[in-house]
Amino acid sequence: MSAAAPGGLRVDHAVSSGTFSLDGETHQVDNNLWVVGDDAECVVVDAPHSVDDVMALVGERKVRAIVLTHAHDDHCRIAPALRERTGAPVLLHPDDKPLWELTHGGPDDLDATLWDVDLADGQRLEVAGTTLQVLHTPGHAPGAVCLYAEDLGCVFTGDTLFQGGPGATGRSFSDRPTIEASIRARLFALPDDTVVHTGHGDDTTIGAERAALGEG
Template sequence: MTDHGLRIDHAVSSGTFSLDGETFEVDNNIWVVGDDNECIVIDAPHSVDDILAVVGDRKVRAIVCTHAHDDHVRVAPALRERVAAPILLHPDDRPLWELAHGGPDDVDAYLWDVDLADSMPIEVAGTTLTVLHTPGHAPGAVCLSAPDLGCVFTGDTLFQGGPGATGRSYSDRSTLEQSIRAKLFALPDDTVVHTGHGDDTTIGAERAGL
Protein backbone atom coordinates (compact mmCIF):
# COMPACT_ATOMS: atom_id res chain seq x y z
CA MET A 1 0.00 0.00 0.00
CA THR A 2 1.04 3.60 -0.49
CA ASP A 3 0.53 6.71 1.60
CA HIS A 4 -1.88 8.04 -0.99
CA GLY A 5 -4.58 5.37 -0.93
CA LEU A 6 -4.04 2.63 -3.46
CA ARG A 7 -7.47 1.77 -4.81
CA ILE A 8 -9.64 0.63 -7.69
CA ASP A 9 -12.17 3.03 -9.18
CA HIS A 10 -14.98 1.88 -11.44
CA ALA A 11 -17.63 3.23 -13.78
CA VAL A 12 -19.77 1.93 -16.63
CA SER A 13 -19.83 3.39 -20.15
CA SER A 14 -22.43 2.57 -22.80
CA GLY A 15 -22.04 2.30 -26.57
CA THR A 16 -21.76 -0.30 -29.32
CA PHE A 17 -19.68 -3.32 -30.24
CA SER A 18 -19.26 -4.20 -33.93
CA LEU A 19 -17.69 -7.29 -35.51
CA ASP A 20 -18.46 -9.57 -38.45
CA GLY A 21 -21.00 -7.11 -39.84
CA GLU A 22 -23.16 -6.96 -36.73
CA THR A 23 -23.49 -4.21 -34.14
CA PHE A 24 -24.80 -4.53 -30.58
CA GLU A 25 -25.55 -2.13 -27.75
CA VAL A 26 -23.22 -2.90 -24.86
CA ASP A 27 -22.25 -1.61 -21.42
CA ASN A 28 -18.53 -1.75 -20.60
CA ASN A 29 -16.78 -1.53 -17.26
CA ILE A 30 -14.11 1.13 -16.81
CA TRP A 31 -11.41 0.17 -14.32
CA VAL A 32 -8.84 2.62 -12.98
CA VAL A 33 -6.09 1.44 -10.62
CA GLY A 34 -3.90 3.87 -8.69
CA ASP A 35 -3.74 6.29 -5.79
CA ASP A 36 -4.46 9.99 -5.32
CA ASN A 37 -1.61 11.01 -7.63
CA GLU A 38 -1.34 8.51 -10.48
CA CYS A 39 -3.23 5.67 -12.13
CA ILE A 40 -3.56 3.32 -15.06
CA VAL A 41 -6.71 2.97 -17.13
CA ILE A 42 -7.78 -0.55 -18.13
CA ASP A 43 -9.53 -0.45 -21.53
CA ALA A 44 -10.92 2.60 -23.28
CA PRO A 45 -14.59 2.03 -24.13
CA HIS A 46 -17.02 4.41 -25.78
CA SER A 47 -16.40 7.79 -24.06
CA VAL A 48 -13.25 9.69 -23.13
CA ASP A 49 -15.30 11.90 -20.80
CA ASP A 50 -16.65 8.86 -18.93
CA ILE A 51 -13.08 7.66 -18.36
CA LEU A 52 -11.76 11.07 -17.34
CA ALA A 53 -14.57 11.37 -14.80
CA VAL A 54 -13.05 8.37 -13.03
CA VAL A 55 -9.44 9.51 -13.47
CA GLY A 56 -10.00 13.02 -12.14
CA ASP A 57 -6.86 15.13 -11.93
CA ARG A 58 -4.46 12.20 -11.56
CA LYS A 59 -1.56 11.47 -13.89
CA VAL A 60 -2.38 8.56 -16.17
CA ARG A 61 0.66 6.33 -16.56
CA ALA A 62 -0.76 3.93 -19.15
CA ILE A 63 -3.88 2.91 -21.06
CA VAL A 64 -3.81 -0.89 -20.87
CA CYS A 65 -6.07 -2.69 -23.35
CA THR A 66 -7.19 -6.21 -22.42
CA HIS A 67 -7.91 -6.85 -26.12
CA ALA A 68 -8.69 -4.92 -29.29
CA HIS A 69 -12.43 -5.39 -29.85
CA ASP A 70 -13.73 -1.96 -30.74
CA ASP A 71 -15.78 -1.55 -27.56
CA HIS A 72 -12.53 -1.79 -25.56
CA VAL A 73 -10.21 0.36 -27.70
CA ARG A 74 -12.41 2.74 -29.66
CA VAL A 75 -11.46 5.89 -27.76
CA ALA A 76 -7.93 4.81 -26.81
CA PRO A 77 -6.20 7.18 -29.29
CA ALA A 78 -8.42 10.10 -28.23
CA LEU A 79 -7.75 9.33 -24.57
CA ARG A 80 -4.02 9.16 -25.30
CA GLU A 81 -4.21 12.69 -26.70
CA ARG A 82 -6.03 13.98 -23.63
CA VAL A 83 -3.81 12.41 -20.96
CA ALA A 84 -0.45 11.96 -22.76
CA ALA A 85 -0.13 8.30 -21.75
CA PRO A 86 0.94 5.33 -23.86
CA ILE A 87 -1.47 2.67 -25.12
CA LEU A 88 -0.44 -0.90 -24.26
CA LEU A 89 -1.78 -3.85 -26.29
CA HIS A 90 -0.67 -7.40 -27.05
CA PRO A 91 0.59 -7.48 -30.66
CA ASP A 92 -1.38 -10.63 -31.50
CA ASP A 93 -4.49 -8.43 -31.50
CA ARG A 94 -3.28 -6.24 -34.36
CA PRO A 95 -5.92 -7.59 -36.83
CA LEU A 96 -8.70 -6.55 -34.46
CA TRP A 97 -7.04 -3.22 -33.66
CA GLU A 98 -6.86 -2.43 -37.38
CA LEU A 99 -10.59 -3.03 -37.74
CA ALA A 100 -11.13 -0.17 -35.29
CA HIS A 101 -8.23 2.14 -36.12
CA GLY A 102 -7.09 1.44 -39.65
CA GLY A 103 -4.55 -0.78 -41.32
CA PRO A 104 -1.21 -0.16 -43.01
CA ASP A 105 -2.84 1.35 -46.11
CA ASP A 106 -4.79 3.95 -44.12
CA VAL A 107 -2.97 7.28 -43.79
CA ASP A 108 -5.15 8.15 -40.79
CA ALA A 109 -4.46 4.88 -38.97
CA TYR A 110 -3.41 4.85 -35.31
CA LEU A 111 -1.24 2.28 -33.60
CA TRP A 112 -0.65 1.53 -29.94
CA ASP A 113 2.64 2.43 -28.26
CA VAL A 114 3.88 -0.52 -26.20
CA ASP A 115 3.52 -4.26 -26.81
CA LEU A 116 2.20 -6.30 -23.90
CA ALA A 117 3.76 -9.69 -23.21
CA ASP A 118 3.02 -12.57 -20.87
CA SER A 119 4.44 -12.00 -17.35
CA MET A 120 5.20 -8.34 -18.10
CA PRO A 121 4.95 -6.12 -14.99
CA ILE A 122 3.00 -2.87 -15.02
CA GLU A 123 3.82 -0.64 -12.08
CA VAL A 124 1.65 2.13 -10.68
CA ALA A 125 1.23 3.76 -7.29
CA GLY A 126 3.61 1.41 -5.53
CA THR A 127 1.96 -1.78 -6.76
CA THR A 128 2.60 -4.14 -9.66
CA LEU A 129 0.06 -5.70 -12.01
CA THR A 130 1.24 -8.72 -13.99
CA VAL A 131 0.16 -9.37 -17.56
CA LEU A 132 -1.33 -12.82 -18.22
CA HIS A 133 -1.67 -13.60 -21.94
CA THR A 134 -5.00 -15.43 -22.20
CA PRO A 135 -5.85 -15.95 -25.89
CA GLY A 136 -9.19 -17.36 -26.93
CA HIS A 137 -11.73 -14.55 -26.87
CA ALA A 138 -9.17 -12.68 -28.96
CA PRO A 139 -5.64 -13.72 -30.01
CA GLY A 140 -3.96 -11.05 -27.94
CA ALA A 141 -6.34 -11.02 -25.00
CA VAL A 142 -4.69 -10.43 -21.63
CA CYS A 143 -5.71 -10.36 -17.99
CA LEU A 144 -4.02 -8.25 -15.32
CA SER A 145 -3.29 -9.90 -11.99
CA ALA A 146 -3.10 -7.51 -9.02
CA PRO A 147 -2.23 -9.62 -5.95
CA ASP A 148 -1.77 -6.57 -3.68
CA LEU A 149 -5.40 -5.75 -4.39
CA GLY A 150 -6.60 -9.37 -4.28
CA CYS A 151 -8.02 -9.24 -7.77
CA VAL A 152 -7.56 -9.88 -11.46
CA PHE A 153 -8.90 -7.79 -14.34
CA THR A 154 -10.09 -10.23 -16.99
CA GLY A 155 -11.49 -8.10 -19.79
CA ASP A 156 -13.71 -10.47 -21.79
CA THR A 157 -11.74 -13.64 -20.98
CA LEU A 158 -13.77 -14.63 -17.91
CA PHE A 159 -17.12 -13.39 -16.64
CA GLN A 160 -19.51 -14.15 -13.83
CA GLY A 161 -20.93 -17.39 -15.19
CA GLY A 162 -18.07 -18.56 -17.35
CA PRO A 163 -15.73 -17.84 -20.25
CA GLY A 164 -16.15 -14.99 -22.69
CA ALA A 165 -17.77 -15.35 -26.10
CA THR A 166 -15.99 -17.25 -28.87
CA GLY A 167 -18.52 -17.21 -31.69
CA ARG A 168 -16.85 -14.51 -33.77
CA SER A 169 -13.77 -13.96 -35.89
CA TYR A 170 -10.36 -14.45 -34.27
CA SER A 171 -11.82 -16.42 -31.33
CA ASP A 172 -11.58 -20.06 -30.27
CA ARG A 173 -13.39 -21.79 -27.41
CA SER A 174 -10.86 -24.52 -26.63
CA THR A 175 -8.01 -21.99 -26.61
CA LEU A 176 -9.98 -19.78 -24.25
CA GLU A 177 -10.75 -22.59 -21.82
CA GLN A 178 -7.10 -23.66 -21.86
CA SER A 179 -6.03 -20.08 -21.10
CA ILE A 180 -8.45 -19.83 -18.18
CA ARG A 181 -7.34 -23.12 -16.68
CA ALA A 182 -3.62 -22.43 -17.10
CA LYS A 183 -3.45 -18.76 -16.15
CA LEU A 184 -6.52 -17.74 -14.17
CA PHE A 185 -7.20 -20.92 -12.23
CA ALA A 186 -3.60 -20.73 -10.98
CA LEU A 187 -4.74 -17.75 -8.87
CA PRO A 188 -6.19 -18.15 -5.36
CA ASP A 189 -9.89 -19.01 -5.15
CA ASP A 190 -10.69 -15.80 -3.25
CA THR A 191 -9.24 -13.61 -6.03
CA VAL A 192 -11.92 -11.13 -7.11
CA VAL A 193 -12.54 -11.10 -10.86
CA HIS A 194 -13.19 -7.62 -12.29
CA THR A 195 -14.68 -8.20 -15.73
CA GLY A 196 -15.02 -6.19 -18.93
CA HIS A 197 -18.82 -6.31 -18.71
CA GLY A 198 -21.20 -7.03 -15.87
CA ASP A 199 -20.68 -7.99 -12.25
CA ASP A 200 -17.64 -9.19 -10.33
CA THR A 201 -17.11 -12.83 -9.48
CA THR A 202 -14.28 -14.88 -7.93
CA ILE A 203 -11.83 -17.41 -9.28
CA GLY A 204 -13.27 -20.05 -6.95
CA ALA A 205 -16.83 -19.50 -8.15
CA GLU A 206 -15.81 -19.79 -11.79
CA ARG A 207 -13.48 -22.74 -11.21
CA ALA A 208 -16.49 -24.69 -9.98
CA GLY A 209 -18.38 -24.00 -13.18
CA LEU A 210 -15.85 -24.81 -15.88
Protein backbone atom coordinates in the same frame (compact mmCIF):
# COMPACT_ATOMS: atom_id res chain seq x y z
CA MET B 1 -17.58 3.44 -7.04
CA SER B 2 -14.18 2.60 -5.60
CA ALA B 3 -12.57 -0.16 -3.57
CA ALA B 4 -9.76 1.12 -1.36
CA ALA B 5 -6.62 -0.58 -0.06
CA PRO B 6 -3.99 0.55 2.46
CA GLY B 7 -1.85 3.50 1.40
CA GLY B 8 -4.53 5.15 -0.72
CA LEU B 9 -4.27 2.53 -3.43
CA ARG B 10 -7.67 1.82 -4.90
CA VAL B 11 -9.73 0.53 -7.82
CA ASP B 12 -12.28 2.96 -9.23
CA HIS B 13 -15.19 1.66 -11.29
CA ALA B 14 -17.94 3.03 -13.51
CA VAL B 15 -19.96 1.87 -16.51
CA SER B 16 -19.88 3.36 -20.00
CA SER B 17 -22.38 2.56 -22.76
CA GLY B 18 -21.94 2.33 -26.53
CA THR B 19 -21.72 -0.23 -29.32
CA PHE B 20 -19.73 -3.33 -30.24
CA SER B 21 -19.29 -4.19 -33.93
CA LEU B 22 -17.70 -7.26 -35.50
CA ASP B 23 -18.49 -9.61 -38.39
CA GLY B 24 -21.11 -7.26 -39.78
CA GLU B 25 -23.14 -7.07 -36.59
CA THR B 26 -23.52 -4.18 -34.15
CA HIS B 27 -24.87 -4.45 -30.61
CA GLN B 28 -25.47 -2.04 -27.74
CA VAL B 29 -23.21 -2.86 -24.80
CA ASP B 30 -22.34 -1.61 -21.32
CA ASN B 31 -18.62 -1.76 -20.53
CA ASN B 32 -17.01 -1.64 -17.12
CA LEU B 33 -14.42 1.09 -16.65
CA TRP B 34 -11.55 0.28 -14.28
CA VAL B 35 -8.89 2.68 -13.00
CA VAL B 36 -6.13 1.47 -10.64
CA GLY B 37 -4.02 3.89 -8.63
CA ASP B 38 -3.85 6.32 -5.73
CA ASP B 39 -4.52 10.04 -5.37
CA ALA B 40 -1.53 10.97 -7.56
CA GLU B 41 -1.34 8.49 -10.42
CA CYS B 42 -3.24 5.67 -12.08
CA VAL B 43 -3.52 3.15 -14.89
CA VAL B 44 -6.65 2.95 -17.05
CA VAL B 45 -7.80 -0.54 -18.04
CA ASP B 46 -9.47 -0.47 -21.49
CA ALA B 47 -10.81 2.51 -23.44
CA PRO B 48 -14.34 1.73 -24.60
CA HIS B 49 -16.82 4.47 -25.50
CA SER B 50 -16.30 7.88 -23.90
CA VAL B 51 -13.18 9.84 -22.99
CA ASP B 52 -15.24 11.95 -20.61
CA ASP B 53 -16.50 8.85 -18.78
CA VAL B 54 -12.93 7.67 -18.23
CA MET B 55 -11.69 11.09 -17.17
CA ALA B 56 -14.49 11.35 -14.62
CA LEU B 57 -12.84 8.39 -12.85
CA VAL B 58 -9.29 9.64 -13.39
CA GLY B 59 -9.89 13.16 -12.12
CA GLU B 60 -6.69 15.20 -11.78
CA ARG B 61 -4.39 12.19 -11.51
CA LYS B 62 -1.49 11.44 -13.82
CA VAL B 63 -2.37 8.54 -16.15
CA ARG B 64 0.70 6.34 -16.46
CA ALA B 65 -0.72 3.95 -19.07
CA ILE B 66 -3.83 2.93 -20.97
CA VAL B 67 -3.73 -0.87 -20.86
CA LEU B 68 -6.01 -2.75 -23.26
CA THR B 69 -7.19 -6.24 -22.38
CA HIS B 70 -7.89 -6.81 -26.09
CA ALA B 71 -8.69 -4.89 -29.27
CA HIS B 72 -12.40 -5.38 -29.86
CA ASP B 73 -13.77 -1.95 -30.70
CA ASP B 74 -15.75 -1.64 -27.47
CA HIS B 75 -12.50 -1.94 -25.52
CA CYS B 76 -10.14 0.16 -27.67
CA ARG B 77 -12.26 2.64 -29.63
CA ILE B 78 -11.26 5.78 -27.72
CA ALA B 79 -7.67 4.73 -26.97
CA PRO B 80 -6.09 7.25 -29.37
CA ALA B 81 -8.31 10.09 -28.11
CA LEU B 82 -7.61 9.16 -24.48
CA ARG B 83 -3.90 9.08 -25.26
CA GLU B 84 -4.18 12.58 -26.70
CA ARG B 85 -6.07 13.83 -23.64
CA THR B 86 -3.74 12.31 -21.04
CA GLY B 87 -0.37 11.90 -22.76
CA ALA B 88 -0.29 8.27 -21.59
CA PRO B 89 0.93 5.44 -23.83
CA VAL B 90 -1.47 2.78 -25.11
CA LEU B 91 -0.40 -0.80 -24.33
CA LEU B 92 -1.71 -3.82 -26.30
CA HIS B 93 -0.59 -7.36 -26.97
CA PRO B 94 0.70 -7.49 -30.58
CA ASP B 95 -1.30 -10.63 -31.42
CA ASP B 96 -4.38 -8.39 -31.47
CA LYS B 97 -3.09 -6.27 -34.34
CA PRO B 98 -5.72 -7.62 -36.82
CA LEU B 99 -8.53 -6.58 -34.49
CA TRP B 100 -6.95 -3.21 -33.72
CA GLU B 101 -6.73 -2.49 -37.45
CA LEU B 102 -10.47 -3.08 -37.87
CA THR B 103 -11.07 -0.02 -35.68
CA HIS B 104 -7.99 2.14 -36.15
CA GLY B 105 -6.89 1.36 -39.71
CA GLY B 106 -4.35 -0.86 -41.43
CA PRO B 107 -1.26 -0.30 -43.57
CA ASP B 108 -3.25 1.14 -46.49
CA ASP B 109 -5.15 3.68 -44.38
CA LEU B 110 -3.54 7.13 -44.33
CA ASP B 111 -5.37 7.92 -41.08
CA ALA B 112 -4.31 4.73 -39.32
CA THR B 113 -2.82 4.90 -35.85
CA LEU B 114 -1.06 2.29 -33.72
CA TRP B 115 -0.71 1.60 -30.03
CA ASP B 116 2.57 2.58 -28.33
CA VAL B 117 3.91 -0.38 -26.34
CA ASP B 118 3.56 -4.12 -26.84
CA LEU B 119 2.34 -6.13 -23.89
CA ALA B 120 4.04 -9.46 -23.15
CA ASP B 121 3.12 -12.38 -20.94
CA GLY B 122 4.68 -12.00 -17.51
CA GLN B 123 5.29 -8.28 -17.93
CA ARG B 124 4.92 -6.25 -14.74
CA LEU B 125 3.36 -2.79 -14.85
CA GLU B 126 4.08 -0.54 -11.87
CA VAL B 127 1.68 2.13 -10.61
CA ALA B 128 1.13 3.77 -7.23
CA GLY B 129 3.40 1.30 -5.45
CA THR B 130 1.66 -1.79 -6.76
CA THR B 131 2.12 -4.15 -9.70
CA LEU B 132 -0.18 -5.36 -12.44
CA GLN B 133 1.10 -8.63 -13.88
CA VAL B 134 0.21 -9.32 -17.50
CA LEU B 135 -1.24 -12.77 -18.18
CA HIS B 136 -1.63 -13.62 -21.87
CA THR B 137 -4.98 -15.42 -22.11
CA PRO B 138 -5.86 -15.94 -25.79
CA GLY B 139 -9.21 -17.34 -26.89
CA HIS B 140 -11.71 -14.50 -26.89
CA ALA B 141 -9.10 -12.64 -28.95
CA PRO B 142 -5.58 -13.72 -29.98
CA GLY B 143 -3.91 -11.04 -27.89
CA ALA B 144 -6.29 -11.03 -24.94
CA VAL B 145 -4.62 -10.41 -21.60
CA CYS B 146 -5.66 -10.30 -17.98
CA LEU B 147 -4.04 -8.06 -15.37
CA TYR B 148 -3.39 -9.57 -11.94
CA ALA B 149 -3.04 -7.17 -9.00
CA GLU B 150 -1.84 -9.40 -6.17
CA ASP B 151 -1.71 -6.56 -3.61
CA LEU B 152 -5.36 -5.77 -4.31
CA GLY B 153 -6.48 -9.41 -4.48
CA CYS B 154 -8.05 -8.97 -7.88
CA VAL B 155 -7.64 -9.67 -11.57
CA PHE B 156 -8.96 -7.65 -14.49
CA THR B 157 -10.12 -10.16 -17.08
CA GLY B 158 -11.57 -8.08 -19.90
CA ASP B 159 -13.77 -10.50 -21.84
CA THR B 160 -11.79 -13.65 -20.99
CA LEU B 161 -13.74 -14.63 -17.86
CA PHE B 162 -17.13 -13.47 -16.62
CA GLN B 163 -19.51 -14.32 -13.83
CA GLY B 164 -20.83 -17.60 -15.22
CA GLY B 165 -17.95 -18.66 -17.42
CA PRO B 166 -15.65 -17.86 -20.35
CA GLY B 167 -16.14 -14.98 -22.74
CA ALA B 168 -17.78 -15.41 -26.13
CA THR B 169 -15.96 -17.31 -28.89
CA GLY B 170 -18.47 -17.33 -31.72
CA ARG B 171 -16.84 -14.57 -33.76
CA SER B 172 -13.74 -14.03 -35.88
CA PHE B 173 -10.33 -14.46 -34.22
CA SER B 174 -11.82 -16.44 -31.28
CA ASP B 175 -11.66 -20.09 -30.22
CA ARG B 176 -13.47 -21.92 -27.41
CA PRO B 177 -10.85 -24.61 -26.57
CA THR B 178 -8.17 -21.91 -26.48
CA ILE B 179 -10.04 -19.66 -24.06
CA GLU B 180 -10.85 -22.59 -21.77
CA ALA B 181 -7.19 -23.65 -21.78
CA SER B 182 -6.14 -20.08 -20.98
CA ILE B 183 -8.55 -19.85 -18.06
CA ARG B 184 -7.51 -23.18 -16.60
CA ALA B 185 -3.77 -22.60 -16.99
CA ARG B 186 -3.49 -18.92 -16.09
CA LEU B 187 -6.53 -17.75 -14.12
CA PHE B 188 -7.27 -20.91 -12.14
CA ALA B 189 -3.67 -20.75 -10.90
CA LEU B 190 -4.68 -17.67 -8.87
CA PRO B 191 -6.08 -17.92 -5.32
CA ASP B 192 -9.76 -18.83 -5.10
CA ASP B 193 -10.63 -15.60 -3.28
CA THR B 194 -9.21 -13.43 -6.06
CA VAL B 195 -11.91 -10.98 -7.16
CA VAL B 196 -12.55 -11.02 -10.90
CA HIS B 197 -13.22 -7.55 -12.33
CA THR B 198 -14.77 -8.21 -15.73
CA GLY B 199 -15.16 -6.21 -18.91
CA HIS B 200 -18.96 -6.38 -18.70
CA GLY B 201 -21.34 -7.24 -15.88
CA ASP B 202 -20.79 -8.13 -12.26
CA ASP B 203 -17.69 -9.19 -10.36
CA THR B 204 -17.09 -12.80 -9.46
CA THR B 205 -14.23 -14.81 -7.90
CA ILE B 206 -11.77 -17.33 -9.24
CA GLY B 207 -13.16 -19.94 -6.86
CA ALA B 208 -16.74 -19.45 -8.02
CA GLU B 209 -15.77 -19.76 -11.68
CA ARG B 210 -13.54 -22.77 -11.01
CA ALA B 211 -16.56 -24.51 -9.51
CA ALA B 212 -18.76 -23.43 -12.45
CA LEU B 213 -16.35 -25.09 -14.88
CA GLY B 214 -16.25 -28.23 -12.79
CA GLU B 215 -12.69 -27.66 -11.61
CA GLY B 216 -13.32 -27.52 -7.90
